Amino acid sequence: MLKPDSDAPHVCGLGWNEFVKKLEDFHGYAAPGALWGGIMVDMARERLKSLFGPDALFWVLVESYSCLPDAVQLLTPCTVGNRRLQVLDLNRYALTLYTKPGGQGVRIFVDGGKLGPWPHLQSWFMGLVDKKDQDANLLTNDIRLGGASACSMRAVRVPETYLRRERKGKIGLCPACGEPYPLRDGERCLACRGGFDLPVELKS
Amino acid sequence: MLKPDSDAPHVCGLGWNEFVKKLEDFHGYAAPGALWGGIMVDMARERLKSLFGPDALFWVLVESYSCLPDAVQLLTPCTVGNRRLQVLDLNRYALTLYTKPGGQGVRIFVDGGKLGPWPHLQSWFMGLVDKKDQDANLLTNDIRLGGASACSMRAVRVPETYLRRERKGKIGLCPACGEPYPLRDGERCLACRGGFDLPVELKS
Structure with a gap:
C-alpha cells in the first residue's frame, strides 16, 4: 500500500485522502470510477491550462452517467445545474473540457490498450470479476498508480450545439x-x- | 429585509445563510432558481418523511436542467453520478422524490396560480422583467417568504423505468x-x- 497523504498524488489541488473524503461526502462512497474520474479531470485540467492559460473558463462534456459526472462536479466549477456540465448517456468513460467561443479543448478517455499493466484495474473496468471477488485495496492502488497512464488524451473541438x-x-x-x-x-x-x-x- | 440567520427558515437542516454559502461554493452563485429549489427539496423531503419514515431511502427525478439539479445534489445524497438523481429536459420547475421498490413518492412543482402574492418572484419566474431591472434583494426575500406557498405537492408513482x-x-x-x-x-x-x-x- 501507498503511504498516507504526504506523498499522495494530488487531484486538482487536493491530496488523495482529502479527495477521497470529499468524494465520500458528495457521492456517498469512494467509488472506483469516481476516483479514476478525479485523476482524469486533473489531467484534462492541466492540459487545458497549458493550452489556454490557468484562468481560461471551461465547460465539460461527459460521456457516461456512471460516477464521472460527480468527479467533475466535485473538482471543477462545472455542475449539471449551472449548465456548465453536460452528460451524454453513451457508456463511454470519457470527458471533454472545452473553451468558448471556439469550442476547442481536450478529450480524455480510458484507453483499452493501456490497461494491461494494471490487472486489478483491468479486471474491474472490463467487468471480468464479480464485485464480491474484487479486492478494493488492490483496485484503489491500481487506480492511484495506473489511472493516469491507462488514459489517452486528444485535442478536440466540440460542435456548435454545445456553444449556444x-x-x-x-x-x-x-x-x-x-x-x-x-x-x-x-x-x-x-x-x-x-x-x-x-x-x-x-x-x- | 429579514433578520440574520437566527430566525431564518431552515433548508434541509441548514440555516438560510449556511445554505446560501454552500450554494455559492457548489453552483457558483446564489441563483434564485437554486434558492427556490432548496425550499422545494426541503418541502418534498419533509412530506416523504411523514409518509415513509425519516430513514426511507429515496431517489429524485427533476424536470429541468436549470438550477434544480444542484439544489438536489447539495441537500440530498442523490447525485447525477451516483444515479440517484435523474434529470429530464422538460423545462418544468418540478421535482419528484420517490422510494423503491414501489416507486411511490411526492412531486412538488411551481404552481402558476399561486405566484400572485409575490410580485418579484412572479415577474422573475415568468420572465416579465429583464435581469438588469430585477432587484435581487426583493426577489430573494420573495423566495424566502413565498417560495413554499407558491408550490403545490401531489402524491405520485413513478413508472417502472425509474425502478430498474x-x-x-x-x-x-x-x-x-x-x-x-x-x-x-x-x-x-x-x-x-x-x-x-x-x-x-x-x-x-
Whole structure:
C-alpha cells in the first residue's frame, strides 16, 4: 500500500485522502470510477491550462452517467445545474473540457490498450470479476498508480450545439397540465407533448 | 429585509445563510432558481418523511436542467453520478422524490396560480422583467417568504423505468472507435451508432 497523504498524488489541488473524503461526502462512497474520474479531470485540467492559460473558463462534456459526472462536479466549477456540465448517456468513460467561443479543448478517455499493466484495474473496468471477488485495496492502488497512464488524451473541438446559450424567454401556463413552461417550447409544454415516462398522480 | 440567520427558515437542516454559502461554493452563485429549489427539496423531503419514515431511502427525478439539479445534489445524497438523481429536459420547475421498490413518492412543482402574492418572484419566474431591472434583494426575500406557498405537492408513482437497476456486464472494445463499452449496447458503442453531437478530433 501507498503511504498516507504526504506523498499522495494530488487531484486538482487536493491530496488523495482529502479527495477521497470529499468524494465520500458528495457521492456517498469512494467509488472506483469516481476516483479514476478525479485523476482524469486533473489531467484534462492541466492540459487545458497549458493550452489556454490557468484562468481560461471551461465547460465539460461527459460521456457516461456512471460516477464521472460527480468527479467533475466535485473538482471543477462545472455542475449539471449551472449548465456548465453536460452528460451524454453513451457508456463511454470519457470527458471533454472545452473553451468558448471556439469550442476547442481536450478529450480524455480510458484507453483499452493501456490497461494491461494494471490487472486489478483491468479486471474491474472490463467487468471480468464479480464485485464480491474484487479486492478494493488492490483496485484503489491500481487506480492511484495506473489511472493516469491507462488514459489517452486528444485535442478536440466540440460542435456548435454545445456553444449556444439559450434563453428561456417568456413563460406561460401550459393549457394541458397548467404548469409554467417557456412559450418557445410550443403550444404545450415538452412534458405534455409526450414521449416521456412521467410520474403519475395517485388518487387520494 | 429579514433578520440574520437566527430566525431564518431552515433548508434541509441548514440555516438560510449556511445554505446560501454552500450554494455559492457548489453552483457558483446564489441563483434564485437554486434558492427556490432548496425550499422545494426541503418541502418534498419533509412530506416523504411523514409518509415513509425519516430513514426511507429515496431517489429524485427533476424536470429541468436549470438550477434544480444542484439544489438536489447539495441537500440530498442523490447525485447525477451516483444515479440517484435523474434529470429530464422538460423545462418544468418540478421535482419528484420517490422510494423503491414501489416507486411511490411526492412531486412538488411551481404552481402558476399561486405566484400572485409575490410580485418579484412572479415577474422573475415568468420572465416579465429583464435581469438588469430585477432587484435581487426583493426577489430573494420573495423566495424566502413565498417560495413554499407558491408550490403545490401531489402524491405520485413513478413508472417502472425509474425502478430498474441495470448492470453494465462485460465490457469490450468498440470495433469502430476502439474505446471500451458495454457489450450489451450492441455491435458498436452508442456513440458510434450515431445521432449524437460529439467532439471532433483536431489534426495535429
